[in-house]
Amino acid sequence: MSKLSRVVVLPLLITILMLYLSRSILEYRMIGTNVAKDATGQYVVQQDTPAGLWGYKRILAGDIIEKVDGKSPSSFFYIKNYNAIEGASTISLIRMGLDGAQQEINLVVDKGIASENLMLEFIIPFCSVLLFAGFSWFVYRRKQKDKAAIYLILFFLSTGLAYFSSFSSGRLNTVGILTFNITFSLVPIFFLQFLNQYLKRYEEPLVPRGLFVALYCVVTTILSLLVIRMLTGFDFYFFAGVPLILPFFIIVNLYIIYKLIEKFVRHRRDYLRTLFKFTLIGHMIGFLPFILLFGMPQLVGVNLIPSQVASIFLLGIPIVYLYMFMNRQLFDIDFLLNRFLYFTIISFIPTLLIATFGMLILSRHDFSWVKGMQMFLVVYLMLTLFLFSKEYADFRLRPNFNKDLYNFQGSLDRFSTRISRVMKRADLERVLEQEILSTLLVKKMAFLEVSKERVYASQSNTGAKGIHPSVISALQNSVHQLTVGEPVTVPYGLCIVMGHKGSTFHVLWLDDKENQTKYNLDELGWLKTLANYTAIVYENLYLIESLIEDLELEFQKQKGASPWVMRLIFNLSEIERRRLAADLHDSALQDQLIWYRKLESVMLDHAISAELYQELKMIHEGLLDVIHQIRETCNEMRPPLLKEMGIVEALGHLFEQTQIRSNYAIDFRVKQFTAELNDEQTLALFRIVQELLRNASKHASASTVIIELEQRETIRLLYKDNGIGMELVELSDSYQHMGLSGIKERVRSLEGEIDFQSVVGEGLEISISLPLESVSTAMEGKDESDDKYLVG
Numbered sequence: 001m002s003k004l005s006r007v008v009v010l011p012l013l014i015t016i017l018m019l020y021l022s023r024s025i026l027e028y029r030m031i032g033t034n035v036a037k038d039a040t041g042q043y044v045v046q047q048d049t050p051a052g053l054w055g056y057k058r059i060l061a062g063d064i065i066e067k068v069d070g071k072s073p074s075s076f077f078y079i080k081n082y083n084a085i086e087g088a089s090t091i092s093l094i095r096m097g098l099d100g101a102q103q104e105i106n107l108v109v110d111k112g113i114a115s116e117n118l119m120l121e122f123i124i125p126f127c128s129v130l131l132f133a134g135f136s137w138f139v140y141r142r143k144q145k146d147k148a149a150i151y152l153i154l155f156f157l158s159t160g161l162a163y164f165s166s167f168s169s170g171r172l173n174t175v176g177i178l179t180f181n182i183t184f185s186l187v188p189i190f191f192l193q194f195l196n197q198y199l200k201r202y203e204e205p206l207v208p209r210g211l212f213v214a215l216y217c218v219v220t221t222i223l224s225l226l227v228i229r230m231l232t233g234f235d236f237y238f239f240a241g242v243p244l245i246l247p248f249f250i251i252v253n254l255y256i257i258y259k260l261i262e263k264f265v266r267h268r269r270d271y272l273r274t275l276f277k278f279t280l281i282g283h284m285i286g287f288l289p290f291i292l293l294f295g296m297p298q299l300v301g302v303n304l305i306p307s308q309v310a311s312i313f314l315l316g317i318p319i320v321y322l323y324m325f326m327n328r329q330l331f332d333i334d335f336l337l338n339r340f341l342y343f344t345i346i347s348f349i350p351t352l353l354i355a356t357f358g359m360l361i362l363s364r365h366d367f368s369w370v371k372g373m374q375m376f377l378v379v380y381l382m383l384t385l386f387l388f389s390k391e392y393a394d395f396r397l398r399p400n401f402n403k404d405l406y407n408f409q410g411s412l413d414r415f416s417t418r419i420s421r422v423m424k425r426a427d428l429e430r431v432l433e434q435e436i437l438s439t440l441l442v443k444k445m446a447f448l449e450v451s452k453e454r455v456y457a458s459q460s461n462t463g464a465k466g467i468h469p470s471v472i473s474a475l476q477n478s479v480h481q482l483t484v485g486e487p488v489t490v491p492y493g494l495c496i497v498m499g500h501k502g503s504t505f506h507v508l509w510l511d512d513k514e515n516q517t518k519y520n521l522d523e524l525g526w527l528k529t530l531a532n533y534t535a536i537v538y539e540n541l542y543l544i545e546s547l548i549e550d551l552e553l554e555f556q557k558q559k560g561a562s563p564w565v566m567r568l569i570f571n572l573s574e575i576e577r578r579r580l581a582a583d584l585h586d587s588a589l590q591d592q593l594i595w596y597r598k599l600e601s602v603m604l605d606h607a608i609s610a611e612l613y614q615e616l617k618m619i620h621e622g623l624l625d626v627i628h629q630i631r632e633t634c635n636e637m638r639p640p641l642l643k644e645m646g647i648v649e650a651l652g653h654l655f656e657q658t659q660i661r662s663n664y665a666i667d668f669r670v671k672q673f674t675a676e677l678n679d680e681q682t683l684a685l686f687r688i689v690q691e692l693l694r695n696a697s698k699h700a701s702a703s704t705v706i707i708e709l710e711q712r713e714t715i716r717l718l719y720k721d722n723g724i725g726m727e728l729v730e731l732s733d734s735y736q737h738m739g740l741s742g743i744k745e746r747v748r749s750l751e752g753e754i755d756f757q758s759v760v761g762e763g764l765e766i767s768i769s770l771p772l773e774s775v776s777t778a779m780e781g782k783d784e785s786d787d788k789y790l791v792g
Contacts, residue, residue, distance in 0.1 A: 021165055024173040025122050026113050029054040033085040035065055043073040067092040078172050086172040125164040132160035132318055151194035156318050158183040158190055181226055185219045185245050188252040206259050250295045253287045274517050286317035350386045408526040411439045419537050428537050444511035450475050451504045468492045485531040494519055498531045499538030589630045596623045639686055647682050651689055658693050664702050671710040675772055684750055688743050692719050717768040725758045
């Protein structure tokens with residue numbers, strides 16, 4: 001069929017068919033009376049007409065049909081071919097009274113559909129066809145190149161037409177019967193073909209292709225027998241008067257459920273688990289009520305519920321599969337089932353008690369407004385107690401049905417502990433990334449910075465390369481609606497605002513979950529809490545960064561910047577040194593030691609040629625030198641036991657290590673020194689001496705260095721070398737490195753005095769004087785060795 005035929009001819013044919021079936025439904029009442037010919041040749045009503053049909057309480061079991069439309073029953077078309085009375089205008093019957101007397105009754109069948117049946121027999125079915133036609137057009141416009149879409153459209157149309165034509169078929173209209181049997185038999189086949197084609201995208205076809213040939217052959221046979229029956233009046237019933245089409249429908253759907261269960265069991269531990277579980281539950285909810293409440297009871301001659309009511313359950317199936325086909329992500333079925341089971345259990349006892357008390361009260365014949373008030377008070381009290389106890393049940397029972405609650409709470413506790421130690425935005429984003437990837441079923445995420453002008457990746461990550469352009473476009477369109485903690489609807493994955501600075505928002509993008517489900521309510525609540533935590537830390541980090549920038553700007557602008565400003569900057573520098581030293585010690589140094597020991601083990605445990613052994617030995621010694629250098633670097637950046645050793649002993653240890661690496665002699669002279677320095681002064685003196693010795697090694701070319709430490713009214717430090725000296729005019733302020741100018745500013749930060757004396761060729765002399773107690777101690781009493789602010 002050409003594209004034009006599919007778009008124009010098919011809808012036109014369906015429209016004409018709908019108009020004809022509508023006329024047959026609206027013009028005639030459904031009488032619903034079945035008859036059989038007895039031994040005497042009379043047509044006797046087999047059973048009472050079901051409620052809701054015109055013959056209900058008008059035509060009873062045992063009534064003898066005398067005439068229909070003024071003619072003999074044997075000549076009436078529907079009795080002759082279907083043993084049923086439909087489409088009649090008048091009915092004459094004989095009824096036996098209790099006294100054995102015969103009573104002749106003439107009935108006139110009402111014209112047109114009954115007002116009480118209009119909704120169930122025409123409006124709902126007609127609207128269902130229109131709804132499924134709309135679904136079909138929607139799928140065709142969006143997925144016309146997808147072969148699975150064609151089968152889904154056929155499934156929609158066959159379901160809608162089968163439901164609508166069933167009411168025309170119930171009136172024994174020939175076109176209605178043919179339409180119903182054709183579409184009803186094709187519903188499970190079209191569904192099976194759609195599901196088979198849909199699952200091919202996951203390389204998991206449901207059934208072999210040859211099965212469809214067999215099913216179409218069975219349907220062709222059943223429909224051929226139906227046509228023969230309509231032409232000859234010969235019955236081809238399965239048993240109990242049930243047409244063959246019903247057991248075929250039941251068997252195929254039970255087979256589909258079996259195959260879905262088989263697929264679910266096979267994939268219950270991989271990413272297709274949710275897909276097959278969603279498909280299985282959706283299919284069972286739609287088909288099982290029809291099969292269990294109507295189909296199977298009909299096979300044994302029991303009419304449990306009317307077919308019109310049973311068919312309503314089938315209408316949910318197309319909606320379920322439209323959702324599954326048109327969405328890349330499914331809602332989290334496990335989340336919904338856990339909640340449903342939880343609420344089902346806790347609501348059982350209140351429902352039982354309310355129903356019991358209600359029946360006890362209503363069983364009284366003297367029911368009055370007093371009894372109504374009593375019932376209201378009882379129900380009100382019980383529901384109040386129920387809601388009060390639900391709080392306890394939520395705490396004690398609900399985690400047993402939703403195991404993720406433990407994960408989310410533990411994650412929040414862990415995350416709140418870790419973010420208290422971050423010092424930089426990159427550290428915060430790294431901690432957040434680790435927490436999300438370890439808790440959610442996602443593999444890709446990225447941090448984005450969104451402003452009115454553009455959307456760009458955060459400098460601390462490169463994950464934005466895998467984001468679909470439509471996500472960026474959606475963020476740009478919603479920039480005016482961004483709120484911290486609120487998820488943003490995007491075509492792929494999920495975006496949530498984690499913080500902002502001015503008009504720039506920090507947005508976290510999470511890819512689709514691996515199991516192809518949407519983020520459920522618990523996950524969204526957890527992400528919102530993480531976002532609120534993160535937003536606070538973002539704000540604090542920005543405040544700190546802004547403060548440091550302002551301080552550095554003031555430090556650079558003003559030569560005579562406040563001592564406390566310089567002290568703060570030096571303290572921040574020491575914090576960063578200690579952090580870097582800890583990172584070097586815990587990562588690079590430990591890795592070097594591991595490789596050093598592995599190399600040593602290889603050299604001892606294996607037979608190696610002499611030449612290769614010498615090469616490995618050189619590498620072994622080189623690694624040892626690197627390990628030593630890293631240790632020395634860590635010790636320089638974070639002097640060990642500085643506070644415990646005191647400044648005198650710490651400097652002595654420093655001089656011993658320095659003379660090993662340097663070619664000058666150090667003469668350390670300590671005069672009367674009993675002052676107890678605070679941590680900041682001790683560290684400052686140590687750093688000053690460190691820098692002086694570094695300057696002597698790099699620039700002074702000295703052979704002797706004299707350092708004196710003395711306590712008077714102040715702390716006095718004297719440095720003197722016999723190096724090349726310098727012109728004092730060359731000593732200019734510079735804050736880009738720690739040189740002599742840096743020493744000068746560190747002394748000023750402690751409210752001390754420094755004096756330089758030097759002549760080219762005659763060495764350098766530096767005299768430093770520090771007060772015993774600084775007037776403005778910014779961080780006095782703080783344990784500088786505490787590394788609690790380090791990440792990790």
